[in-house]
Amino acid sequence: MKPGTAGRNCSRGLRSMALLQIHEPGETPAPHEGDRNLAVGIDLGTTNSVVAVSTDGKPKVLRDEEGEALVPSVVAYAPDGSPVVGGLAKRLIAMKPDSVVSSIKRLMGRGIEDVKQVAGQLPFDVEPAFDAGGMVRIRVAGRTLTPVEISSHILTALKKRAEETLDRGVTRAVITVPAYFDDAARTATKDAARLAGLEVLRLVNEPTAAALAYGLDKQAEGVYAVYDLGGGTFDISVLRLEKGVFQVLATGGDAALGGDDFDHAIAEHFLRDWDGAALGSGHVKQAVAAARQVKEALSTDLEGTWGFQMGDVKKAYHIDRATFEGLIESLVRRTLDICQSVMEDADVGPKDIQGVVLVGGSTRVPLVRRSIGKIFECEPLADIDPDEVVAVGAALQAEALTVGSNTLLLDVTPLSLGIETMGGLTEKIIPRNTPIPVAKAQEFTTYQDGQSAMAVHVVQGEREMVTQNRSLARFTLRGIPPMTAGAARIRVSYAVDADGLLTVSAREETTGTEQSIEVKPSYGLSEEEMSTMLYDSMKHAKDDMTARLLAEARVEAGRLANAVRAALAVDGDLIDDGERKDIDGLLDALDKAVAGEDRDAISASADALEEGTRAFAEKRMDRGIRAALRGADVNSLERAARTGD
Amino acid sequence: MDHASAKTEGRIGKDASIRPCWSCHGPLGAADALCPSCHAVQPLGQADHYERLGLARGFGVELKVLEAAYFKAQRSLHPDRFATKTSKEKALSQQQATSLNDAYETLKDPLKRAVYLAGLSGINVLKEGCNALTDPVILMEAMEMREALAEAETPDDVIVITKRAHDEIGDCEAELATAFENRDMDAVGTLITRLKYLRKLADETRYRRAELQSGS
Numbered sequence: 001m002k003p004g005t006a007g008r009n010c011s012r013g014l015r016s017m018a019l020l021q022i023h024e025p026g027e028t029p030a031p032h033e034g035d036r037n038l039a040v041g042i043d044l045g046t047t048n049s050v051v052a053v054s055t056d057g058k059p060k061v062l063r064d065e066e067g068e069a070l071v072p073s074v075v076a077y078a079p080d081g082s083p084v085v086g087g088l089a090k091r092l093i094a095m096k097p098d099s100v101v102s103s104i105k106r107l108m109g110r111g112i113e114d115v116k117q118v119a120g121q122l123p124f125d126v127e128p129a130f131d132a133g134g135m136v137r138i139r140v141a142g143r144t145l146t147p148v149e150i151s152s153h154i155l156t157a158l159k160k161r162a163e164e165t166l167d168r169g170v171t172r173a174v175i176t177v178p179a180y181f182d183d184a185a186r187t188a189t190k191d192a193a194r195l196a197g198l199e200v201l202r203l204v205n206e207p208t209a210a211a212l213a214y215g216l217d218k219q220a221e222g223v224y225a226v227y228d229l230g231g232g233t234f235d236i237s238v239l240r241l242e243k244g245v246f247q248v249l250a251t252g253g254d255a256a257l258g259g260d261d262f263d264h265a266i267a268e269h270f271l272r273d274w275d276g277a278a279l280g281s282g283h284v285k286q287a288v289a290a291a292r293q294v295k296e297a298l299s300t301d302l303e304g305t306w307g308f309q310m311g312d313v314k315k316a317y318h319i320d321r322a323t324f325e326g327l328i329e330s331l332v333r334r335t336l337d338i339c340q341s342v343m344e345d346a347d348v349g350p351k352d353i354q355g356v357v358l359v360g361g362s363t364r365v366p367l368v369r370r371s372i373g374k375i376f377e378c379e380p381l382a383d384i385d386p387d388e389v390v391a392v393g394a395a396l397q398a399e400a401l402t403v404g405s406n407t408l409l410l411d412v413t414p415l416s417l418g419i420e421t422m423g424g425l426t427e428k429i430i431p432r433n434t435p436i437p438v439a440k441a442q443e444f445t446t447y448q449d450g451q452s453a454m455a456v457h458v459v460q461g462e463r464e465m466v467t468q469n470r471s472l473a474r475f476t477l478r479g480i481p482p483m484t485a486g487a488a489r490i491r492v493s494y495a496v497d498a499d500g501l502l503t504v505s506a507r508e509e510t511t512g513t514e515q516s517i518e519v520k521p522s523y524g525l526s527e528e529e530m531s532t533m534l535y536d537s538m539k540h541a542k543d544d545m546t547a548r549l550l551a552e553a554r555v556e557a558g559r560l561a562n563a564v565r566a567a568l569a570v571d572g573d574l575i576d577d578g579e580r581k582d583i584d585g586l587l588d589a590l591d592k593a594v595a596g597e598d599r600d601a602i603s604a605s606a607d608a609l610e611e612g613t614r615a616f617a618e619k620r621m622d623r624g625i626r627a628a629l630r631g632a633d634v635n636s637l638e639r640a641a642r643t644g645d
Numbered sequence: 646m647d648h649a650s651a652k653t654e655g656r657i658g659k660d661a662s663i664r665p666c667w668s669c670h671g672p673l674g675a676a677d678a679l680c681p682s683c684h685a686v687q688p689l690g691q692a693d694h695y696e697r698l699g700l701a702r703g704f705g706v707e708l709k710v711l712e713a714a715y716f717k718a719q720r721s722l723h724p725d726r727f728a729t730k731t732s733k734e735k736a737l738s739q740q741q742a743t744s745l746n747d748a749y750e751t752l753k754d755p756l757k758r759a760v761y762l763a764g765l766s767g768i769n770v771l772k773e774g775c776n777a778l779t780d781p782v783i784l785m786e787a788m789e790m791r792e793a794l795a796e797a798e799t800p801d802d803v804i805v806i807t808k809r810a811h812d813e814i815g816d817c818e819a820e821l822a823t824a825f826e827n828r829d830m831d832a833v834g835t836l837i838t839r840l841k842y843l844r845k846l847a848d849e850t851r852y853r854r855a856e857l858q859s860g861s
Contacts, residue, residue: 201728245716337859344851401728408720435746437724437739497739498724556731559685563669566683571671617670621663624672628663 041394109184209393
């Protein structure tokens with residue numbers, strides 16, 4: 001047996017082989033690995049995105065030359081397809097609406113059916129030919145793109161801003177997502193990061209990140225609510241903060257409700273007097289852009305007049321705050337109902353809540369603030385800029401994950417996870433608000449003699465009927481050994497990791513047949529699609545892959561060297577000076593290899609160290625067993641041996 | 646009964662078994678989540694929820710004590726502590742953190758705790774047939790409260806029923822504690838059944854109230 005080698009097998013092995021064949025002959029990949037201890041925090045927002053970094057517990061939002069932290073999440077495409085991200089792209093909306101995409105986050109992990117439901121409201125030109133399932137495609141500047149690619153262009157711009165500001169390579173990030181994002185949207189976010197050449201250390205829920213920023217800054221303790229009304233999503237989380245532990249008690253929200261909807265409500269007010277048939281998606285985009293100005297102005301002013309021109313026709317609109325609030329009142333009401341229900345899930349009342357942290361630009365709207373104050377019976381907290389607080393929290397968590405920290409984030413599943421049973425009903429397997437990571441297993445049996453396959457449909461949501469919930473994945477278990485009905489026992493396991501992502505595995509228990517399940521994500525991208533996109537954005541991906549493999553070899557070597565040094569510190573007396581000298585020599589050799597750039601040399605030195613410490617390891621086990629024997633009851637040991645434990 | 650005897654043997658084996666750490670190959674006990682020499686995270690050993698959190702087995706679990714033990718364990722085992730480690734360490738920490746969450750969720754909730762503890766004593770209260778309301782007194786109580794809920798016309802009517810359900814839940818939990826203390830497993834089974842329907846009823850009152858509120 002050669003212990004330790006298995007751990008070095010890289011799970012990305014197959015894909016990296018394919019990628020490594022791609023680079024041009026004669027070209028040496030120059031790894032720009034970046035600092036292993038550096039990771040940035042990214043708030044990838046519907047309307048704006050922010051990147052921040054934290055060093056020595058001091059978070060810093062990265063700004064442009066003008067001191068602006070917000071990067072509008074808007075991408076314009078030049079005729080050659082090259083993307084322009086941010087303020088410049090935003091200014092192009094009015095001039096070239098067909099070449100500009102905004103609010104793409106609303107389509108992450110969504111199918112064409114989802115989009116049709118809100119089609120009139122969204123300024124997207126959806127690719128109608130793509131109706132074979134999977135994630136929606138949109139048309140922009142004569143091209144067809146997925147939301148994942150467009151998001152990756154935003155992430156690339158944020159990565160570039162961080163690299164220029166910090167003057168270092170940036171390859172790792174903590175990215176925030178709405179707590180209420182489902183599995184498909186989370187996966188899409190991770191895929192977008194991969195395309196942008198960023199390793200995601202963790203997906204953190206936006207309200208949790210805000211609580212982290214707020215709690216660490218203000219030394220807050222007790223129960224807090226975080227009300228996060230972003231451009232396209234609404235989240236409400238109730239957390240308990242205690243001695244560095246941030247424990248989410250309950251979370252809820254609406255993944256399709258945000259400040260954008262305020263804009264649309266105002267835009268509809270504008271468009272009511274125009275001939276609907278003459279309106280194109282460009283006109284709608286212009287109306288929405290004007291509506292946003294109205295919202296922002298009426299958040300401080302009491303009234304105003306706005307001119308709105310389409311073609312040759314020009315009209316003026318006078319809007320006061322009461323009219324504005326009338327237009328958005330039912331939307332705000334929806335957020336309050338969700339707040340009420342989440343407080344009940346958390347088993348707390350308004351009196352238990354110490355404060356409400358405001359997140360998202362839309363919380364600047366006076367009606368929103370007044371309503372929050374009323375329902376939680378306290379004055380909302382906005383000490384940290386609501387537009388920046390999430391990125392600050394993400395940066396703090398990025399530092400905690402790389403450098404280490406005493407704080408602990410304990411998050412939950414936002415939506416119940418279930419499967420389809422007879423009659424189209426949903427059977428819940430993991431209820432909402434369960435702490436993650438979590439795993440549950442379920443046993444199924446066959447209902448026909450000789451049945452050899454079984455279809456499983458995994459859904460997310462709270463409703464009784466499967467069709468009212470969100471389809472996550474469908475898969476078929478094959479190769480069930482022929483048995484009489486009800487004899488087979490198939491155990492299906494569902495695991496949700498700390499990023500909130502689901503994996504499914506299954507085995508037939510009576511024969512022990514392990515089934516590898518190919519889960520076809522209902523609204524995701526397949527591995528092939530991802531590979532093609534990675535190929536298309538290959539220039540840096542090739543370098544990244546080489547760098548990543550080298551980095552993994554270094555991490556593994558570091559793990560081994562630490563283990564051997566710890567063992568020497570505890571049991572060094574078991575070996576003589578000669579043996580000690582040999583091991584020290586092997587450790588030195590490994591250190592030297594790790595300092596170099598040759599992955600094979602690192603692996604060879606690690607193997608040599610494993611080999612050279614085997615005799616020492618055996619002596620340590622002998623000592624441990626002797627110590628245990630002295631302490632243990634001999635009878636119980638014999639019994640243990642008989643039961644094979 | 647098969648289940649129970651397997652558990653007992655597992656415990657005896659565990660006390661004395663020493664296994665090698667996968668990382669430094671030194672000796673460690675079956676219940677060690679972290680290697681005492683090199684601090685590498687280990688695969689799940691055999692331990693029940695109480696052992697995993699270092700708590701005494703019993704129905705009486707103080708929330709403060711449980712939470713302190715859970716937070717302490719998660720501080721060293723949560724995947725956030727292993728974000729830059731090898732993929733093997735990431736996977737192992739996910740397993741450890743998952744079982745800690747399972748232990749915490751089970752022991753925090755009196756109903757889940759009672760079912761679990763009864764299971765450790767060899768009684769499977771989840772088995773078919775054990776959930777029927779056979780006690781006529783309990784059956785009457787259930788029917789009466791359900792009727793009251795169906796007849797409730799205002800949210801305030803429902804709040805009265807919710808309060809009654811919560812009071813009964815409190816009583817039921819206290820009786821469960823006594824039954825476990827006296828090792829009266831028949832009573833434990835009956836009380837678990839009663840607690841289940843009371844909890845279900847309390848949930849239903851919440852939906853009914855929401856319904857009446859949105860309707861008004």
